[in-house]
Amino acid sequence: MxxxxxxxxxxxxxxxxxxxxxxxxxxxxxxxxxxxLPADTKFGIVLDAGSSHTSLYVYQWPADKEKDTGLVSQALACQVKGPGISSYTTDPAQAGESLKGCLGEALALIPGDLRQATPTFLGATAGMRLLSQKNSSQAGAILAAVSRVLGQSSLDFWGAEVLAGRDEGACAWVTINYVLGRLVKYSSGEWIQPAEGMLVGALDMGGASAQISFVPSGPILDESTQATFRLYGTDYSVYTHSYLCFGQDQMLNRLLAGLVQVRLSSPVLLVRHPCYLSGYQTTLPLASLYESPCVHAAARLNLTQNLTVEGTGNPGACVAAIRELFSFSGCEGPGDCAFNGVYQPPVQGQFYAFSNFYYTFHFLNLTSRQPLGTVNTTIWEFCQRPWKLVEASYPGQEQWLQDYCASGLYILVLLQALGFSEETWANIEFQKQAGGTDIGWTLGYMLNLTGMIPAEAPAQWRAQSxxxxxxxxxxxxxxxxxxxxxxxxxxxxxxx
Structure with a gap:
């Protein structure tokens, strides 16, 4: 049908x-x-408690990592209001309270469901190292106070401790090489490790200590100066040493104290300072000069007196006085050494000098890779200018202006003591940042820490073209x- x-x-x-x-x-x-699907993001927080101030940094990286190391980037930098935590000896609780402003900014950035998995660490550097030597109970009370504040947050608090000088120098070396793309870089659709010969050294100077870190051409003969890392599947062996009491602030105190002790026989506490410009004068309590363990008071000094300091603007005498802060005797152990009997292999390769190295040379307009002869001439000419003329030329900078002559000459003496010569001077670059990131130990610390945090594989999903x-x-x-x-x-x- x-x-x-x-x-x-x-x-x-x-x-x-x-x-x-x-x-x-x-x-x-x-x-x-x-x-x-794109990997989840992980966060970490590192606080750098320096001798003069504290900084908080928030870092982030994809959870899947690259050969067990995170590809870390800076998400937040916050300067804590007030001085360094080592200044809160009479009121330790305020050291913890001072962190709350920056801590609040960090918590506002990190999603609530990720805060309990966000590692948080405070590292105190040379200022607290000195306080630990002078009064360990005061240092302990300050660390307890900052630990209490950080531990009460919703973060994964890993601790607050005095960072060893070797760790500070080595982590700064990791930072500078990472941000310059010398540890890992993206090329042709994949992450690769550049040739080892491209690594750079790090020169760091804070208020209380100075650090040098680099990969030498031969073996490191003193294990106490060796730091090892495994980053992005590659092993690194780095020479590093931190010179406590050779930071800028402590150097200036030691320099002035040395000039005071030379004149103990004088009934009037008046120092004619060759590193201060002619016409400069100041008066300060003598006791304040000897508060640090870096400065040793002579037995005959009456610390209740005031000290008057007059500048003479004599760079030659200034260099001679600065050299008295160093001991150039030979090494106690095998191999080469820099000064104070500290073992150091010969410097090699390119170096980045930052922190107070940079700030001093930036003021003197010496960060453009000028030859050593030009640098010497510029600093000496500045040291010989009258104080009144310099003061009028730089309004608003009076807080540090008197120290630039001493700091500039000190950098020249220190770098020479570390083994740099006229031939290797061109290998030093004075910079505050690299790759748009501030140079310091915190980013390197975070990179190394990511190796301790389990990676997470990216999620899979079914989809069509x-x-x-x-x-x-x-x-x-x-x-x-x-x-x-x-x-x-x-x-x-x-x-x-």
């Missing part, structure tokens, strides 16, 4: 719907592929149209 036209249309629409629906099913099951997805949508629409058409024919059929 022949089918009516309604029956033929109904059967055709039903067949179209069936075929189209089967095609959609095949596209979903056969053409779907696995894709990797764009062309297959478009075809699937077309067949879904066709299936629905055919079904609706068949339903309409069936409805007309019933009405007849």
């Amino acid at each position: 022949a089918l009516s036209w309604k029956e033929r249309v109904f059967m055709a629409l039903l067949g179209t719907a069936t075929a189209s629906g089967l095609t959609v099913l095949v596209l979903i099951l056969v053409e779907a592929t696995n894709i990797l 764009h062309g297959v997805w478009v075809a699937g949508v077309v067949f879904v629409v066709l299936t629905l149209a055919a079904i609706l058409g068949a339903a309409a024919v069936q409805l007309l059929w019933v009405q007849d």
Whole structure:
């Protein structure tokens, strides 16, 4: 029996719907592929409690990492209001309270569900090293106070401790080489390790200590000066040493104290200082000069007196006085040494000098890779300018202005003591930042810490290519149209 036209249309629409629906099913099951969704982001916080101030940094990195090391970037930098935590000896609780402002900024940045998995660490550097030597109970009370504040937050607090000088120098070396792309860089769609010969050394000077870190050409003979890292699948062996009491502030105190002790026989406590500009004069309590363990008071000094300091602007005498702060006797152990009997292999390769190295030379306009002769001439000419003329030329900078002559000459003496010569001077670059990131130990510390945090594999998802997805949508629409058409024919059929 022949089918009516309604029956033929109904059967055709039903067949179209069936075929189209089967095609959609095949596209979903056969053409779907696995894709990797972007990895979740992890966060970490490091606080740098220096001798003069504290800084808080928030870092982030993809959770899947690269050869067990995170690809870390800086998400926040916050300067804590007030002095360094070592200044809170009479009120340790305030050391912890001072952190709350920056801590609040960090918590506002990190999503709430990630805070309990955000490692947080405070490292105190040379200022607290000196306080630990002078009064360990005061240092302990300050660390307890900052630990209490950080521990009460919703973060994963890993501790607050006095950072060893070797760790500070070595982590700064990691930072500078990472931000310059010398440890890992992205090339041709993948992360690769550059050649080892591209690594640079680090020269750091804070208020209380100075550090040198680099990879020498030969073996490191003294294990106490060696730091080892495994980063992005590669092992590194770095020479590093921190010279406590050779930071800028402590150097200035030691320099002045040395000049005072030379004049003990004088009934008037007046020092004519060759490193201060002619015409400069100041008066300070003598006791304040001897508060640090770096400065040793002579037995005959009356520390209740005031000290008057007059500048003479004599760079030659200034250099001679600065050299008295160093001991150039030979090493106690095998191999080469720099000064004070400290072992050091010969310097090699490029170096980045930052912190107070940079700030002093930036003021003197000496950060453009000028030859050593030009640098010497510039500093000596500055030291010989009258104080009144310099003071008028730099309004608003009076707080540090008197120290730039001494600091500039000190940098020259220190770098020479560390083994740099006229031939290797061109290898030093004075910079505050590299790759748009502030140079310091905290980023290097965070990179090394990521190796202790388990990686998370990117999530997988089933998805189609764009062309297959478009075809699937077309067949879904066709299936629905055919079904609706068949339903309409069936409805007309019933009405007849």
